[in-house]
Amino acid sequence: MHLSEEQITRYHEDGFLLVESVLDDREVERLRAAFQRDCRVHGPQVIREESRDEVRAVYASHHRQPEYAGLIRDPRMLAPVRQLLTDDVYVYQLKINAKPAFGGEKWSWHQDYVAWRLADRLPAPLQVNVGVFLDAVDEFNGPMIFVSGSHRHGPVRGSRTAEAKSAQHLDPEDIALTPDQLSTLVAERGMVSPKGPAGSIVFFSPEIVHGSAPNMSPFPRRLLIATYNDTANLPSWTGEPRPDYVVCRDTGPLRILDAPFLDVLEGVSA
Ligand code: HL5
Ligand code: SIN
Ligand code: MN
Numbered sequence: 001m002h003l004s005e006e007q008i009t010r011y012h013e014d015g016f017l018l019v020e021s022v023l024d025d026r027e028v029e030r031l032r033a034a035f036q037r038d039c040r041v042h043g044p045q046v047i048r049e050e051s052r053d054e055v056r057a058v059y060a061s062h063h064r065q066p067e068y069a070g071l072i073r074d075p076r077m078l079a080p081v082r083q084l085l086t087d088d089v090y091v092y093q094l095k096i097n098a099k100p101a102f103g104g105e106k107w108s109w110h111q112d113y114v115a116w117r118l119a120d121r122l123p124a125p126l127q128v129n130v131g132v133f134l135d136a137v138d139e140f141n142g143p144m145i146f147v148s149g150s151h152r153h154g155p156v157r158g159s160r161t162a163e164a165k166s167a168q169h170l171d172p173e174d175i176a177l178t179p180d181q182l183s184t185l186v187a188e189r190g191m192v193s194p195k196g197p198a199g200s201i202v203f204f205s206p207e208i209v210h211g212s213a214p215n216m217s218p219f220p221r222r223l224l225i226a227t228y229n230d231t232a233n234l235p236s237w238t239g240e241p242r243p244d245y246v247v248c249r250d251t252g253p254l255r256i257l258d259a260p261f262l263d264v265l266e267g268v269s270a
Pocket of ligand 1: 110112170
């Protein structure tokens with residue numbers, strides 16, 4: 001899959017780009033099954049909701065589940081990322097935000113690069129986020145909301161709260177924009193929430209302001225987010241590095257699979 005010039009321009013203008021129905025139903029089923037399996041692996045990579053015993057997010061599933069190890073090298077993910085960023089990229093972070101039905105909690109308004117600059121001393125915002133819908137996303141199940149064009153403003157917030165919401169990862173709550181900051185940015189070009197069938201993909205900038213509301217619908221909203229970073233832009237830790245489930249240590253350039261990930265996994269082709 002290659003993006004057109006028009007799609008590339010739109011990504012850079014808006015800060016995000018939705019491509020609908022990239023993965024087929026069978027692929028999505030396998031990814032969901034691999035996620036369910038991964039939720040049962042005990043460890044700090046599983047983050048629970050505050051108010052109930054449900055999974056909020058799982059980090060680094062590509063370290064444990066072959067479906068995700070394949071997906072990050074799939075031509076439909078990696079080829080567009082190279083077009084948007086550069087040829088030599090690796091996965092800096094991979095997470096699945098589960099947003100369970102009847103109560104998946106909100107993700108506060110934030111910019112990802114603010115988190116990574118503060119927590120990992122990541123030198124530059126040379127990343128592309130790839131969001132893969134593991135469920136259909138609609139207006140009811142807590143879609144991600146983007147503030148169009150907000151990536152052009154650079155980091156809006158420069159510090160984090162004294163208290164961390166989570167000890168396992170940096171929750172967006174810790175670097176949330178103030179109401180004034182958000183209102184100013186929204187006044188410029190408004191908000192958009194990309195929606196679509198399971199298997200759709202949204203590419204988004206590490207500097208775009210985004211967040212999402214709670215999910216009070218009867219439908220889950222499982223969303224995978226793989227963040228690719230330029231291999232020449234490694235974290236410059238000063239103190240103790242964060243755990244490898246939040247910041248991956250395998251920084252070698254990824255090679256593109258020559259077929260879709262399931263075909264390679266099942267040895268079907270090439
Ligand atoms: N949870 C991430 C981390 O690196 C940061 C957030 O959406 C990305 C802000 O700990
Ligand atoms: C995030 O930015 O990681 C949260 C977005 C979401 O899952 O809605
Ligand atoms: Mn984010």
